[in-house]
Structures are given as structure tokens and as C-alpha cells.
Amino acid sequence: MMNIQTLLENNREISDWRLSQEATQSYELFFVHRQLETVRATDTLDTRVTVYVDHDGARGDSSFSVSPAMAERDVEEKIVSAVRRARLVSNPPYTLPESGALEAQLPTNMKDMDMKTLGRQIAEAVFAADTEEGASINACEIFLYRDTARVLNSRGIDKSQVTHRVMIEAIPTFTDDKQSVELYEDYRFTVFEPEKITAEIARKMAEVRDRVRAVKPKTPLKTRVLLRPHEISELIDTLAWSLNYATVYSHANPFKIGDDLQKDGNGDKMTLTMKAVVEGSEQSAFFDGDGTALKNTCLVDGGVVKNYYGASRFGQYLKVEQPSGDMNCASLLPGTLAQKDMKNAPCLECASLSGLQVDLYNDYIGGEIRLAYYFDGEKTYPVTGITMSGKLSDALRGMRLSSETTVQGAYEGPALMMIPEINVL
Amino acid sequence: MPFSAYLESKRADCAALVQALGQHFPYVSILGTDVRATTIRADKRTSAVQEGSGECGFVVKMNDGRAFFEYSLDDISGDKQALAKTILEAVKTDPALESSMIAPGPIGDDPMEKDFVRETDFAGYSDEELLGVCKELVEELSRKDERVLNALCILQPFVVSKIFVTKNRQLTQHYGWANGHLIVMYGGEKLVQARRTEGSDKLSEIIEKLKAGVDPVIDLAEHLTHATPIEPGVYDVITDASITGLIAHEAFGHGVEMDQFVKDRAMAKHCMGQYVASPIANMHDGAAATHSVASYFFDDDGVLAHDTQIIQNGILRSGLSDLASAAQLGTAPTGNGRRDSYKRKAYARMTNTFFEPGTDKLEDMIASVRHGYMLFETNNGMEDPKNWQIQCTAEYGNRGRQADRPLRVPRGDERLCAGPAQIHLHGFGPWQGDRLRHVRQGV
Numbered sequence: 001m002m003n004i005q006t007l008l009e010n011n012r013e014i015s016d017w018r019l020s021q022e023a024t025q026s027y028e029l030f031f032v033h034r035q036l037e038t039v040r041a042t043d044t045l046d047t048r049v050t051v052y053v054d055h056d057g058a059r060g061d062s063s064f065s066v067s068p069a070m071a072e073r074d075v076e077e078k079i080v081s082a083v084r085r086a087r088l089v090s091n092p093p094y095t096l097p098e099s100g101a102l103e104a105q106l107p108t109n110m111k112d113m114d115m116k117t118l119g120r121q122i123a124e125a126v127f128a129a130d131t132e133e134g135a136s137i138n139a140c141e142i143f144l145y146r147d148t149a150r151v152l153n154s155r156g157i158d159k160s161q162v163t164h165r166v167m168i169e170a171i172p173t174f175t176d177d178k179q180s181v182e183l184y185e186d187y188r189f190t191v192f193e194p195e196k197i198t199a200e201i202a203r204k205m206a207e208v209r210d211r212v213r214a215v216k217p218k219t220p221l222k223t224r225v226l227l228r229p230h231e232i233s234e235l236i237d238t239l240a241w242s243l244n245y246a247t248v249y250s251h252a253n254p255f256k257i258g259d260d261l262q263k264d265g266n267g268d269k270m271t272l273t274m275k276a277v278v279e280g281s282e283q284s285a286f287f288d289g290d291g292t293a294l295k296n297t298c299l300v301d302g303g304v305v306k307n308y309y310g311a312s313r314f315g316q317y318l319k320v321e322q323p324s325g326d327m328n329c330a331s332l333l334p335g336t337l338a339q340k341d342m343k344n345a346p347c348l349e350c351a352s353l354s355g356l357q358v359d360l361y362n363d364y365i366g367g368e369i370r371l372a373y374y375f376d377g378e379k380t381y382p383v384t385g386i387t388m389s390g391k392l393s394d395a396l397r398g399m400r401l402s403s404e405t406t407v408q409g410a411y412e413g414p415a416l417m418m419i420p421e422i423n424v425l
Numbered sequence: 426m427p428f429s430a431y432l433e434s435k436r437a438d439c440a441a442l443v444q445a446l447g448q449h450f451p452y453v454s455i456l457g458t459d460v461r462a463t464t465i466r467a468d469k470r471t472s473a474v475q476e477g478s479g480e481c482g483f484v485v486k487m488n489d490g491r492a493f494f495e496y497s498l499d500d501i502s503g504d505k506q507a508l509a510k511t512i513l514e515a516v517k518t519d520p521a522l523e524s525s526m527i528a529p530g531p532i533g534d535d536p537m538e539k540d541f542v543r544e545t546d547f548a549g550y551s552d553e554e555l556l557g558v559c560k561e562l563v564e565e566l567s568r569k570d571e572r573v574l575n576a577l578c579i580l581q582p583f584v585v586s587k588i589f590v591t592k593n594r595q596l597t598q599h600y601g602w603a604n605g606h607l608i609v610m611y612g613g614e615k616l617v618q619a620r621r622t623e624g625s626d627k628l629s630e631i632i633e634k635l636k637a638g639v640d641p642v643i644d645l646a647e648h649l650t651h652a653t654p655i656e657p658g659v660y661d662v663i664t665d666a667s668i669t670g671l672i673a674h675e676a677f678g679h680g681v682e683m684d685q686f687v688k689d690r691a692m693a694k695h696c697m698g699q700y701v702a703s704p705i706a707n708m709h710d711g712a713a714a715t716h717s718v719a720s721y722f723f724d725d726d727g728v729l730a731h732d733t734q735i736i737q738n739g740i741l742r743s744g745l746s747d748l749a750s751a752a753q754l755g756t757a758p759t760g761n762g763r764r765d766s767y768k769r770k771a772y773a774r775m776t777n778t779f780f781e782p783g784t785d786k787l788e789d790m791i792a793s794v795r796h797g798y799m800l801f802e803t804n805n806g807m808e809d810p811k812n813w814q815i816q817c818t819a820e821y822g823n824r825g826r827q828a829d830r831p832l833r834v835p836r837g838d839e840r841l842c843a844g845p846a847q848i849h850l851h852g853f854g855p856w857q858g859d860r861l862r863h864v865r866q867g868v
Contacts, residue, residue, distance in 0.1 A: 024768070030770065037492060037493065037753075038770060039492055039493075041496050044499050062474055065476055067482070085552055088472075090472070116518065116519050124521075220658075250610065251610045251612075355805065368814065
């Protein structure tokens with residue numbers, strides 16, 4: 001690390017530089033049914049160097065990777081090559097974030113735990129949910145990570161952050177005398193609570209049992225649809241992407257500051273904030289890839305676009321005084337309707353989709369539904385083999401948000417979103 | 426551009442580490458990767474020339490007759506006995522898990538020493554020239570129509586060097602591929618994005634095709650501004666190569682990954698030898714099956730590239746396997762062991778997956794559709810091999826009604842529809858095979 005820094009500082013053609021490192025140690029267990037198929041461990045260090053060269057009133061930059069095995073002579077050659085490439089590039093000038101030191105650790109209770117013991121405990125917590133006849137977990141992959149991210153630059157930034165995170169991919173399966181069906185579970189956490197893991201897998205096991213008896217409802221039908229956190233998160237991610245400085249600068253944004261996304265709507269007004277840290281989210285961070293300290297930023301307030309967010313360079317291009325930094329966590333304020341009240345009129349609650357499709361340019365929201373619960377006004381029953389398709393603008397205008405909240409991945413907010421009448425085939 | 430000098434310098438280290446770990450495991454392999462990517466891009470206001478997302482490192486794979494063990498690391502220099510000790514400690518398991526490991530069959534390690542090379546024309550282009558091409562194309566796109574808000578051209582050549590070493594085997598491979606993209610943001614009745622992507626191991630071909638793609642991509646953007654949504658429903662569709670390839674990929678690519686057979690996650694496992702498609706359907710997968718983006722010489726398990734016929738005349742014939750799934754199933758691996766990078770596990774995954782040509786003509790297909798769509802360009806798909814359903818997304822299409830006016834191809838119909846058009850195929854299996862007997866394939 002210090003050698004690279006010295007090499008960069010010794011090159012007089014370089015106006016500025018940035019050095020990013022990501023050290024990863026992992027321990028991974030792969031189960032086929034309940035048998036251990038593969039055990040993996042990794043110990044790697046990614047180093048990425050960016051050189052900035054000011055020339056002819058413009059700023060050029062070029063990045064390259066450095067392998068820990070690389071000789072100093074090779075790094076020197078890469079620096080020379082990057083300087084030459086940066087001179088080919090003439091971008092509008094911008095500055096790097098300055099003067100900041102930080103050594104941070106995201107909250108976790110796994111810091112001092114032995115990865116091998118923890119891996120076994122997580123596996124036990126997963127398989128503890130496999131208790132019902134006919135049910136099984138046909139595959140389970142457990143990934144334990146310790147990531148250390150560090151950013152230094154020529155302007156005095158030196159920040160590092162340690163994240164302990166776990167990802168579980170499990171395949172709950174249910175088999176009866178007629179068929180065998182499965183669902184996909186992706187569960188991530190930063191705080192180890194075995195009972196929560198077992199409860200989450202058990203919830204999915206119950207749903208996969210329902211998938212066996214799920215039927216295709218009479219279609220076409222038009223109904224209210226309830227989305228769960230995973231799908232709400234995908235919708236929010238897409239909206240947030242469109243309000244990133246880089247998206248706006250490249251003219252790819254369909255919405256701009258002042259636009260009312262819910263104009264003439266009669267649903268809950270949306271208030272969306274990008275956050276540096278969301279408790280329990282592995283996507284939390286104190287600084288971005290440039291070392292910019294992250295600043296929580298409200299993008300949409302009461303349905304109206306108020307701000308953009310993103311990396312310093314593109315923020316400067318848009319004349320933002322204090323760019324927010326690029327962050328991943330999105331927080332949506334809750335609504336006023338309780339989940340149980342959302343479900344007391346006919347509705348389709350999506351439990352598993354192949355992937356929510358949101359197309360901002362074509363005003364579309366939809367997707368294939370693998371499992372949902374349909375309440376027809378009298379009773380609730382599991383359904384499958386259907387597709388929903390509707391206008392995104394209608395969904396936003398009429399959406400209702402639950403008063404209960406949750407955290408899932410990089411999303412914090414209502415546990416259910418209800419969107420008005422949508423076509424189901 | 427020769428094979429990686431760095432990996433060549435580590436050949437002896439690989440052999441020495443295999444020997445050191447061989448004292449503990451009957452099977453040991455090492456895969457070393459050095460993938461160098463370059464990104465050259467320009468839009469109306471910015472540009473970039475830099476290294477893309479490559480990789481450089483090693484993954485050690487071991488088997489002791491029970492589970493597989495893997496260790497990913499950046500460097501294998503230095504004392505091999507000490508490194509072997511580090512690796513053994515890192516992949517240890519908690520004693521409680523020792524008793525519940527798989528018991529695969531023997532792992533093959535046939536002797537072979539070979540160096541494979543496929544040349545590219547990348548060395549014939551300087552950074553300056555490629556950036557010049559990008560800028561020129563962006564300028565041309567911008568000049569064509571004032572409604573072009575932004576135009577983007579990206580060239581992404583990458584060069585792969587890999588070394589694979591076991592007790593009996595030393596293989597190296599060196600090849601390249603490049604992708605080129607044209608993207609326009611276009612304002613009109615509404616903001617739209619139109620794009621064109623080309624791939625080849627010859628930059629000269631990509632540049633030529635991108636240049637020829639300027640007018641079509643502007644034309645597409647203009648049409649998309651007044652495209653109308655598809656009315657949700659059930660229709661006959663004709664799919665272009667992008668969507669057809671996606672259907673092959675999701676349905677009988679992911680659908681026949683044999684690591685899913687091991688886990689009882691694929692219905693295809695129970696359908697071998699049965700009709701799963703129209704009798705005119707013949708489908709292949711393989712790095713050696715054709716020359717395209719996934720054409721390599723050996724996979725990340727050191728298995729030579731194959732041409733696997735998955736479907737023959739509508740009958741499901743074969744799945745796709747990596748070393749671990751083949752060892753558990755007692756079959757020969759098909760050369761489909763693929764890793765995201767040296768940091769990731771190898772899975773059985775597709776390479777080049779495609780249908781053989783048929784005999785039907787496009788105009789006959791169009792004439793056969795009474796009320797339906799011709800769909801173009803995918804950007805997303807999702808498989809569900811257990812329940813045999815797939816989701817495919819088409820970005821746009823043409824609609825037609827025979828009684829009214831036939832589908833028009835190529836696009837240009839003012840009734841262009843905007844996507845994403847969701848295609849959902851549910852429950853296509855041997856018991857519902859007649860649904861697919863109507864499938865036609867273009868010449």
C-alpha cells in the first residue's frame with residue numbers, strides 16, 4: 001500500500017490520485033440436501049488505483065488494478081500507462097473530497113466469532129426449520145464475509161470500514177404424491193440471531209407447502225396487489241437510480257426536481273430518503289468509493305422530487321454545493337394503513353415473483369408470480385401460474401403503504417405496499 | 426498479445442503446491458486467472474479510457490473422497506508447505522459437520538499438457554484510435570437528430586489467460602472477446618432509450634457493425650417515443666434471435682444444469698429421453714459448439730470444451746455438468762464448470778446455448794400469426810427449473826393482425842409496442858408438449 005502511494009506521489013504528471021482497497025475473508029458452506037458438498041475459504045485483496053491528470057483546462061482520469069503479487073516495476077509501468085490514458089480524456093474539471101480520517105466498524109455481534117463455528121451454527125439454525133413431513137431444504141449455501149474497505153487520496157482522505165455480513169441462499173421444497181415444488185430464499189444479516197434465521201426459513205417452508213396446493217385463479221382479473229419488502233425494494237431502487245447525479249447528468253432520468261410522481265393521486269404520499277446507515281443492512285456505509293462522507297438525502301417528499309444524490313464528481317457537474325456521496329440504503333416513510341386492514345378487501349399478496357419488472361421509460365410495472373395469496377372477499381387461497389401487468393404511474397398514484405416497517409437488504413420502510421387495480425392473467 | 430507472462434511465471438509454483446497438498450488430498454487442482462479488460466467510452470460530455478473489471482488470482486480445489494474444498498487467494502509464491510498448511514487450516518470444517526459430507530465418485534485426472542491460443546486483432550488498435558471511434562460515433566449519433574439528448578459508445582475488449590494444473594495435467598488457454606455498445610437517450614413524446622450491442626473477437630467487425638448501426642438505433646429510438654403498450658393477453662409470438670436465445674438459455678440452459686439435478690431442483694432430470702419440445706427443435710450448448718462469447722478451450726475445472734446436444738428432434742438428451750455434479754451423478758463432466766471469478770465457486774452453467782436452424786421462412790411465420798407480436802431484444806430473464814416456468818422480457822416489438830395487416834419485419838410499423846413485454850411460459854413439459862409443437866425456427 002505505502003509503496004503504491006509513494007510511486008504515485010513521485011510521478012510529477014499526476015495531479016491527484018485515489019487508492020481503493022477491498023480486503024475480503026470469507027468462509028462458505030454449500031449443502032446438497034443436508035449433506036455438505038463444498039467448503040470454501042477466500043483471502044483476497046483488491047486494489048484499484050485512479051490517477052487524475054489536469055491538462056488543457058480539463059481533467060482526465062484512468063484507473064487500473066494492482067495484484068498483491070505484482071512487482072514494483074510493473075506497478076510503475078501501470079502508472080505511466082494510466083497517466084498516458086488520462087491525457088486522452090478531457091472531462092469537465094472536478095475536485096476530490098479532502099481531509100478526512102476514519103476507522104469504522106459497522107455494528108455486528110460476529111466480530112469475534114470463529115467463522116467455522118459460526119458457519120455450523122447458521123447451518124443448524126437453517127435446518128432447524130426443516131421439520132415437516134414432505135418438506136425439505138434441497139440446497140443451502142451459507143456465505144460469511146469480513147470485508148475491509150479503505151480509501152486514500154492525494155487530498156488527505158484515509159478512511160476504512162469493516163463489515164461483517166452473512167448471506168444464506170436456501171431452497172425450501174415440498175413434495176407430495178403429485179408434484180414437487182420449491183421457493184427461493186435469500187436472507188442476509190449483520191447480527192447473528194439463530195432464532196430469527198430459523199423463523200425466516202420456517203416462514204418460507206410454510207409458503208412452499210402452500211405452493212403445492214396453489215391453483216391458477218380464474219383470469220383475467222383486475223385486483224389490488226400487495227408487494228412485500230423484496231419487491232418494494234426493487235421498485236424503490238429503480239426510482240432512486242433515476243435520481244442519481246450520474247443518471248441526471250447523462251440525461252437518462254425520466255423525472256426531475258419538482259416533478260410530482262403521484263400527481264392527482266389518492267394514495268399515501270411517498271417520502272424517500274437515501275441513507276448512509278440503516279441498522280441491520282449490510283449495505284450500510286460511512287463513506288463512498290471516493291471517500292466522501294455520506295449525507296442522508298431526501299429524494300422525494302410527499303410524492304414530489306426534491307433532490308438528487310450520488311458521487312461527488314457528478315454532483316459538482318450538476319452544481320450541487322455539497323454532494324451527498326453515493327449510497328445504497330433507501331428509506332421509505334411508513335403509511336397509515338395497518339397490514340391487516342390492507343388485507344380485508346379482495347387483493348393479491350405476492351409472496352414470490354420471478355423478478356419485479358419496472359420500466360420507467362415505458363411506464364410499466366409487472367412480473368411473473370410464482371406464489372401469491374388471493375383473497376376473493378370471502379376466503380384466502382394460494383395461487384400460482386399468473387402474471388401481473390400495469391402502469392407504473394397508476395401504481396404510484398394510488399399506492400398505500402403499511403404502518404408496520406421492516407428492513408430488507410438495503411431497504412428500510414413499510415412491510416407492505418398496496419397498488420391499486422392491476423391486470424392479472 | 427501473448428499468454429500472461431505472470432501466470433507463466435507461476436507454472437512451477439502451481440505444480441509445487443499441487444504436490445504439497447497432494448499429501449493430504451487424492452485430487453488437487455489449481456486454476457490461475459489473469460483477465461485483462463479495457464473500457465473505452467465516450468458520450469456527449471465525458472469520456473474514459475481505463476482498465477475494466479478483470480481479475481488476477483488463483484483458486485485451489487481439493488477432494489478427499491468426500492466433500493470438495495476450495496481456497497481462493499491472490500498469490501501462490503513462497504514456501505509451499507507453509508501455504509499448504511494455511512490452506513488446510515482455512516478450509517477445515519467444524520467437527521459436527523464432518524459426518525454429513527457427500528460421497529462422490531472418483532475424480533478423473535487424465536494426463537494432458539496443452540497450450541491453447543485464439544488470436545484477436547486487439548493489438549492492432551491503440552487507445553487513441555478506439556477512443557476516436559467512440560467519439561466519432563457519438564458525434565454522428567448526435568448529428569443525426571436534435572432529439573438525441575445523449576449518445577454513448579462503449580468498447581470493451583478483454584483478454585483471458587488461464588492456467589490449470591493437477592498432478593497429471595497442465596493446460597493453458599489464451600483468447601479474447603470484445604463487446605461494443607451504442608446507446609441513445611432520446612426525447613420526443615416521451616424519454617426513451619435505444620441501444621445496439623455487438624460482440625466479436627475482432628474489434629474491426631464490431632466497429633464496422635456499430636457504424637452500420639447508427640441509423641437503425643436512431644430509427645428505433647424515434648419509433649419507441651410513440652410506441653404504445655401491449656394489451657396484456659395471450660398471443661402468438663415470433664421472437665428475434667435475442668429472445669429466442671433467452672428462451673433457450675432460461676428453459677433448457679438453466680433447466681438442465683446438472684448441479685440442480687443433484688439437488689433435485691430440476692424437472693428435466695426426470696424427462697431425459699422424453700419429448701420436451703417440438704420434434705423440429707434441436708438445441709446445443711457448448712464452448713466448442715460454436716464461436717461466440719462463451720467459446721473457451723477448457724472450463725474452470727480443467728475439462729475440455731464440449732458440444733453438447735441438449736435436445737435432439739424434440740427429445741431431451743443431455744444436461745450440463747461441472748466436475749462436482751458429474752462426480753456425484755457418476756457421469757462425465759461436459760465442460761460447463763464456470764466461475765464468476767477465481768474468488769467464486771464453480772457451478773454448472775451454460776456457455777453458448779442455441780437452437781439449430783430450421784427450415785421455416787420468416788414471412789411464412791408472419792403469415793401464420795393471426796393476431797400476435799414479433800418481439801425483439803431482451804434485457805432480462807429468470808428461470809424456475811423445478812417448476813418449469815420462465816420469465817423473459819422483450820424490450821419492444823411489432824404487433825400485427827392478419828386480417829388487418831401482417832406483422833412487418835424489420836421494425837418500422839407505426840404500431841410498435843413498448844416493452845417490457847413479459848413472456849411467461851408455464852408448465853411446458855412432456856405432458857404438455859403439444860403446445861410447443863407449433864414452435865417454428867427461422868432459417
